Amino acid sequence: MTTLAYQLQRIHENHLESLDKKKKISSLLFDPAEAADQDIDSVFSIANNGFIELLNIEPKFKRFSKTLFSEESKYIDRFTQTETENDHLDSSIDAFLSILAPYFLLKPSIKVLEWLIHRFKIHKRNQNSLLLSIFPYHMHPFFVKVLSIIDIPLPTWSFLVPFKNNRISPTHYIISKSLSDNEVLLSLFMDYVQSKVKEKKDYQILLKFWATRVAETICIMRKNSESEEKIISKILPNILEGLLSHSSEYQIACYIILVTISSNYSLSEKSLITALTLISRTLNKATINAGLICLAQLAQTREGCKPLPIP
Template identity: 30%
Template sequence: MASSIASQLQAIKSFIQTDSEPQKRPLTRPSVLYNPKEAADIDIDTILNIALTGLEVLGGVDERFRNYKGDLFSHKSKELDRELMGVDHNNRINASISSYLRLLSGHLQLPASLKTLEYLIRRYKIHVYNIEDLVLCVLPYHDTHAFVRIIQLINTGNSKWKFLDGVNMSGAPPPRSVIVQQCIRDMGVLEALCNYASATKKFQASRPVISFCTAVIIEVLGSLSTIDSDTVNRILPFVTSGLQTGTKGGCDHKAGALMIVGLLATKVALNHKLVNSLIRSVAQVAMEDAKESTGLPWFRLSLMALINLVQSQSVDTIPKKALEILRDIRDIARIFLELSKGFNIDRFLAILLESLVDQSSSDDSYHLALISIIDTVPLKNLVDNIVRKILLTCMKLSEKDRKLASSGTGTWAKKILAAIDKKNPSQFQGAVHKFLQDDKVQSKKEDEVLELCKVLDGNLDDSMSVSDSKIWFASHHPEPKIRRATFSGLNRSAILKIKSLDFQRLVNIKDAVLRQLHDDDLTVVQAALSLDGLTEILSPPDLLEALHNVIKKCLSFLIS
């Protein structure tokens, strides 16, 4: 009996002792500073003090770290237990952890960073509850042993980060190619990285994150044989963020965005709306770089990115906003001249010039910019297109409203044509000839071509007046009767008898006469020979050569 009571008392005593004893410490704890067993022997106060020393160092590098001393690293935080907190409280903690890790992503190479991570892992279990933020923070440092230690703490489960389980097994830092290949297999990884590296209202990605993201995107695009719209859409946030002027992303993000735009332009046909948006954004970047006294290399880079984009994509015209930006850049014609010496930018120039023509009829600033480029940049291969564009534009204006023909509306066009003729006379003459031989132009009624002349010559209302435009068109016209009419008009106008005749007009008449003396149609030649004052217009050598050519043609005709 006594022994039974004694055993019961002993059991009660044992129960009381067990219940009153403190809980045993775990044998191991997750840690990035210590091995699991050592970490188990270090209390939370020590871990917090270590973290605060690290935070002090980081605060000296970037004062924004000091904002977290009274938040994530406060002494009150030692008592927190996330498992016992409500949803709202946990959401606030998650937001604070996310912003801290974004800031830390730029400094993870510092030992002080790991000291602060140690506390976040111990107190907030970020390796359990904030896996995405933690992985994205450390991913740019994938080639370090610190990265391996952090990843080994994470249970990726079936998430998109499961491919990192290989790090747990090998214990070796993975090369970037592993991450690139995973981005190709799972675009969700690429999208997460691009979004993380893109600036937001609250956060600006760190330099290591931006550099890493740029490298991954370029390698992904370089590895893909075909790039679909889904891939483009996933990387667009990073590109558009880098092209936003006035952001704090710095040169690294801008350079990365420009490189990616260049690669996309050459590898995939982008939709029209996106191309126009990128053209405007890159032009804006170029303008900002042009304003900076130290931004000339960047300006050249952004301008080349713009040229490459326009030349590689199906672009018919430069968007109005981008055109306005290019128009206002100081010495833009000289810059294009320098670029044209080292690169083939003909297609870009052709599109740019035609876009300027479209705006020149209503805005003198575009007209002046166009003439500046014509006067500065060699355009021999582009004269045909630009002349045709100008003349068709004038013809459309004339067809739209006949009153425009006598309003001086075409003065801008005449000045541009004169500038082209001055710099490239032979190409200009050939361009006018091609224009008049075009089936669409030949299908027009003769009076419509005369209306075009009126548009170019401004206030010359008299259809019989002899103008430079009529001389240009008539001497190149495919119809012999129109070419003959040139000289009839000259005789009737008695313009050659005017002593104060403008020198340039006299040169134009001389060129037209010489051209007609070499005409294949002898009736046109006869009309030229019958011109009053022919010997006063042409020099003896020119006239002798022309007559020699006429005699040869006549003999050839008689023999045949």
């Protein structure tokens, strides 16, 4: 698409957005009537207060003081920006959400999210990033509130539509079942967590949520007689790569998933040797206990089989 055509399309979308504003203003802080009375300066002031509070907790937010939370940001209109400018804006929003994710349940986080929704329409333009960021908090009222205003991307996140309509939280099982049914969602979730670990933006709540949900997903797949090839292609490569991670917590999460795979499916000799080798070579003070348990569990799956060759 040419730059001119892109901008014309965005202007048209801006017009539709303006019409939509007359119907309802999306907000995490205010009801629709109150939200309609908030001008850009008042929302920015609230967000700036929240941003300052977050800076006192996490210095990594400072870089966004010159972009998403600068005075100039009040004049950014993503509907008239070029495609390249919007790509840069999206990258900045994604990076900010990644850093914000561990602090979502703090009051200042709601304040800054209000700005991103009001000014940059992240509930309409950055839905995947927003949903993946809040995924670990799916049982909290905060998740339900965000879900109530977000434009759910279809068909990837279609399982959330009934929960949005009824303003209730999806259960652990529903999420795992949805991951087992939807290969696109599963790949998106696996890749997201892996990317956050590589960027050193992972955190305990995310990794615990990821490990437990993927482990349950594997059990559901096994119960539904899903083929071993699907597990091997969609999950195992990610897990084996994770065993080499700098993050000890991510490695331990990978142990949990690896044991679940081996308990439900017969790993090939090649995959088993690779897993045993990677675990044994990357054990450290933080992972040794969990790692040895994982090695023992994997070894038990070989009972009655011929000895593995020395790699």
